[in-house]
Amino acid sequence: MTLEEIKNVIIEIIQDIDEDADLSSLNPKEALRDQLDLDSMDFLDIVMELRKRYKIQIPEADYPELASLDSCVNYLGPRLQSS
């Protein structure tokens, strides 16, 4: 999976969590949480959805790596390359 594809997967997952979220103007460097009105319960959904789709385990200690779109891509890149 390319980095662009990973980014699109994350956006798709967020859109699925919150249908009304405006993701067109998302700043990839800024924390997702500050730009979207979502809480920790919603962020757990991103982790669980990635796990369900790609069977990757993200330990709780690594959750901060998913803070922004860019950091998501950086973190997931090596883990999703094979799929």
Next chain:
Amino acid sequence: MSSYSLIIIGGGLSGLAAGIRFARFGENVLILEKHSRIGGLNSYYYRKGFLLETGLHAITNFAPPDVKSAPINRLFRQLKISRQQVGFHEQFSSRIYFQDRPTLHFSNDFNLLKDEISRHFPESIDRFISFVSEIDRINAFVPGPHVSARKKILAALNNKLLTDMLLCPLLFYGSSEENDMDFNQFIIMFRSIYQEGFFRPDGTMKDFLQLLKQKYINFGGKIRLKTGVNNIISSSENKSFIQGVRLHSGEEITADFVLTTIGYPETLKLLNNNTSFKKNKIDSLKGKLTFTESIHILPAETKNKITSDQTIIFYNISDHFRYEKPAEAVDINSGVICFPENFKDLPEKDIFQLRVTHQANYDIWKQASINRESDEYVNMKDSWNQKSVKTVSKIIGNYQENVVYEDSFTPVTIEKYTGRAQGAIYGSACKLKDGKIRNEYGAYENLYIAGTDQGYLGIIGSMLSGVSIVNQHILGKV
């Protein structure tokens, strides 16, 4: 022998919510429900062609769709339920009526309550406003030691009557403690009832349960009705590790995790084969507070003959408001009068309902029900219903002559159909906030509790309980 990742004991709202949440991401989950119908404390039954609801008067926590952080919207996102599927009908307005005292009206606009307090309790309004801004800053979901809400409110408002009046609806809608509740619980309920408010879905409780069940099944969840659990089986090498459950039928089912939603003392009873929870410990954990409820059905055209323009009336006609196990079978000095049709934009019907709830004494009802040969129990139901009607008529006007059908249920009925010990709908006074159950060796490793005895109450509360316990302890670990 069948085997599951997760077994959920109890198909009430917390069990269904937990089930949906798990099934959405995990596989192999089974809900076991003892009764022939799902819903637990919030269910329904049929009499004479009428569908009668139990539990639901109104759902709390009304919030508009754009308030993403509101509990109702968080819950629906977690369960992938859309607001359109449920439908939202806000309450008209409600009131707290204490005889010979000023009445406080409230609605889904918090300003109404503020105006009412400022009008009737001018000396307390400044204190009330600063108290509200104080509690607005508190995160009530952080577990902490029990703090008396009554003492806190009294200290903040310096007015006993106002304290009693504000507490009255909150105690009736979710306190398992006599005359008081935990301050964090108070804050959660203050928000959900006064600052957010009441609504009803488009359909009945039956429709709402059907929606949840369908969601659960579509995600791959399994459910077995009329399937009571005889005991929870723990490992012989490790007493804090659960292997599965044994059903009343003798069948054994294994599981990686077990989530119980049936209550704390009720769960300890199922664990008793393995460990020695003393009977007096279990008994002391049983909730003391229970209710009777009567449902009266009247023709729509008689509605304007009584005061029926509001959604819920919380009343008290004695000098001191008491929320405690009454000395008599029923305490008609206070109660909740609910008009389930009084929500905005509901379709018109040719009948309307009136539901009246009072605090009740389980022991007296239980005693009367033991001898099935005698009419004592039935007569008692009748005579207390008469007393209740008389009292309620003084508040809303005379309605009895127009009643087409009426039915009532007692603490014994509640216990029989929900399995809650002593009919205590708000459960044990002892809540397990972290969702863990402990024995003499420590906390069980793969057994958790959700629902009323975890500490969140009401329809939205118990569903959030199911969701958050699955999130915290089970999802991602299977």
